[in-house]
Amino acid sequence: MAQSPLTQIPNLITIARILAIAPVIALVMTGDPNLRLLALILYILAAASDWLDGYLARKWNQTSPLGRMLDPIADKLLVGLLVVTLAWDGSLSAWDMIPALAILFRELFISGLREFLGNTKVVLKVTQLAKWKTTVQLAALAIILLDPIVPGLALVSDLLLWLAGILTVWTGMQYLLASWPHLSDDVL
Template sequence: MAKNPLLLVPNQITIARILAIIPIAALVMAGDPTLRLIALILFILAAVSDWLDGYLARAWDQYSPLGRMLDPIADKLLVGILIAVLAWDGSFSALDMIPACAILFREFFIPGLREFLGNTQVVLPVSKLAKWKTTTQLVALTIVLIEPIAPGLGLLSDGLLWLAGALTLWTGWQYLAASWPHLSGEQL
């Protein structure tokens, strides 16, 4: 008898990551430095849980369709909602909004592309660079969160945000290029 996927520890960690987004956003939006520090700690725990749930799923052979669906959604929600909150509270400059919007664009576009291609039995596997892209996004957003608490990190946070934006666009381009024969009708 198959185990309920909601009882698998990796899935519970992923669900906790999704649920953590609400208090993280609320704490950042409160505008209090102490609450932002708590949001930062929760965000770091959520970011680390992205690695932990995958590690445990592999180590304990606890794969499930639910986990395969929820994990990338959790990542995109964590990044996307935090970008929206940081834009709302003024943590991003006008120039920072360029990589932030690039990240949001790709994070909406590629899942839509995957969903469309799912009907054609074409699979776009997650590349190693895409995993680095997610890590870079999470690190960049961590530094943006720290910046008001520990001033002087502006150049580092800007650089990491632009690097995350560039990696995000590059991996999006790779997925689009790989799927183009199926989108253009020129299937190989």
């Protein structure tokens, strides 16, 4: 008897990543540097689980439609909610809001585009550059979390956030161009 996707370890790891978001956000919002360090540790574990769940799913041949749906949602929730929280607590400068808003816009837009195209049986495959984009986003947010604890990282976090913003816009344009032929009413 096949194992239910809800009990497969890779999917449980993805679900744990989603569940870790609330404590990360709550710990950041306290404003306490010690709790922010705890948020950073929990965030790093959640971010690393993005690699782990995919690796285990492929290794154990436990890929599933549930996992393919949950994994990008978990990534977008982790990144998006943390970006909003860091904007709220003042960790992001006015200039940082440019790549931050680009990240939020792209993630929501491409999710909607995938949903729309799903009704047409068109699948937008995740590109290698999009995987790097997610990695750079996750790294940038980790450095931003770390900056108040270890002063002097502002330039590094700014550069990584802008790189993440550029990669985010670039991959968003790639997905939009790939889906363009399928957006006509004649094709749908």
